[in-house]
Amino acid sequence: MHLALPTRKSSHPPAYANRSSRYPMLRRSRVQAILIGLCAVGVLLFLCSHIFGGGERIPSGTPPVVIVTVVDEENYSSQYIKNIKENRIEYARKHGYTTFFPTIKDYDLKGSPASWTRVPAVRHALTKFPFTTYVWYLDQNSLIMNPDLAVETHIMNPKVLESLMIKDQSIVPPDSVIKTFSHLKGENVDLVVTQDKEGLAQGSFIVRRGAWSKFFLDTWFDPLYRSYNFQRADTHALEHIVQWHPTILSKLALVPQRKMNSYGRASVTDESGAYKDGDFVIRFHGCEQMGRDCQAEADPFSKQWRTVFHAR
């Protein structure tokens, strides 16, 4: 065991010193590089998912606005209805919108007045065009008179809307205690309606898609409101829910009547809501009542919108 001299060294020293690490592949520098690489990939994936996957993907070619008009084929002549439809379709074509014309019989109202149809119709439009931002309900007794005004820029643009909205205004004029909010941001508005002399005018209103709009329409359509015999059915139900439920009031903006709901001369309105040339929409409010004739009232304007539309 005890050797007097050290053993002779080999004349062929090993070319390289032995590496002490057990995993020759995982040198420190290499481990660092791998870790940095992994981090970079993670950050990249995170960014990508945020940029491309954030929220739902809206398919290209989705119309920004759908115009909903419930048509009553029984009580109106097909010519009148054709005119109404053409008016919406031509306007929609100019702006890349789309139209939706359900009939009064499409929805089971379980005996409530036919005017309730507008609520499921708008709900249906939200289902049918799930990515369309705005649903504009326009009553069949109305015509779009100015094709140059676009819904998103003329009314729904948050900045424009903030300047348009009537603040601190009684919901039911002249003196209901519930008033519209005085501090409401344009981007928080989900429902835009107008007001005439009698109260909210739901002949023309715009709803923004989202969970709120479903809540709003479902609440409005509650069977207890339909069975309650409100004097003016859905109109009064709307006034009721707006006044009793702040989650609805806080999303509502009133805009001046002539912005989207000017009344023809024969209709009940004060002067501020009467139609003047250049207004967006004319509505023959109450023309379905006894002693009035919608078709006759609409006739002069039918010619007018065609000339205006084709002049441009």
Place this chain on the structure above:
Amino acid sequence: MSLSRSPSPKPGGGWASPGLNTPYVDVSGRSSPGKAYRTNGAGANTVTWESAKAKSEGVNSYPSFSTQNNGFFTRHYRTISNSLPRFNMGRGPEKSYAEKEKLGRGRWSSRDGSKIAKLGNFLGRISYKMRLRLLAILAVIVLIIIFYTTPLHYYWRRAKHLGGGKKHVIILAANQGGGVMEWKGPREWAIERDSVRNKRKYAKRWGYELEIVDMSTKKRYAHEWRESWEKVDTIRNCLRKYPDAEWFWWMDLNTFVMEPSYSLQSHIFNNLAANTYRDINQYNPLNITHPFDSPYLDEEALSVNGDGKDSSINLIVPQDCSGFNLGSFFIKRSAWTDRLLDVWWDPVGYEQKHMEWEHKEQDALEFLYINQPWIRPHTAFIEQRKINSFPPGACSENGNDDRIHYNEKDRDFVVNMAGCEWGRDCWGEMYNYRELSNYLNRNWWELFKEEIVAVIWFKITGHKVKL
């Protein structure tokens, strides 16, 4: 300095012993003691010229061999020698080689001494690295003990991002129907005391918030009568009061948490999908048509499970034999909840239905669920016995039902003595369940006393004792 080989004699006489000043000579326990070499030469203290030269050579000039870690033996010197059997040598000054027989030289070490000495011996022999590891384990154990014996674990469980206790609020409705309606007797006070104490203990254990609300009938609404819809106002107030909270657990006074060791997170919320169901057809005492058949509704409202994601559940309700039961339910902070709380009470609905709606807000909720499609995708149901087991007295028309009634073998979480104020003994039930809960959740010391000591005592003396 380490040796690759054992010391060897130099040609000039004497010993080159570069290992003399190394620790190995004293502690390594090599079989050939260094002392022997020293005394072997020209006396204990004589240093020859050669040996001194060799020694200084080892320090000043290049050594004749590499002293670096080369060679297997050098590198593993310590480990190998530690694992070798030890010979008894060099222990204490009195053991000299002169008294050969006492040394036990060449025999296995007797490893004498007490247990403590043994432990010290062991600790002395384990390597530095191992010592660090053992220390780390010991530190972890000590920290765990400290964590659970001090309030530290309470703050941990409470913290929003750790235990998440702050995210849960228990709303306990005390004094229901009290106030102007009836006076509280000693039994009512006792019920309230027990129920509140039970919830307080539970909330404290898991770091939850507890809000005790006074539900006594007051003339809160001057112009309309909406008693028992105060629930809505209470929840709304809590939403405002606890801005950190996510889930609100409503509990009636006649409830008792039987298993305080269950946390809400582990019992329900960590796996919401498995613990709840959205398809009411699974258990449908009200025979509600689900899903809707109106074709104009969106996909989500028409689907059986809403969007199927946990995150879209905003309301968790148990169902008893006759429909929804709001004696114990969860509601989550969300825009959806704000809307529900807002439309839950409506004068038009109330005017038409208040005679029909015997259970007031509960029936109103059922009505909303049945009629308004936006409610369903965000409402989930939970098996009743998960948060709301009934005692045998409630819902008992068809006898005991596995889905409804409390079973102590399954260790149900909560008992709700629903309807005990109508012809049953609320205080008696509360007392029994309290005692049962204590019995089921005895700690090890109580178990030891009652299951072992008392039993043995009974066998020996024939007397039952209460320890």
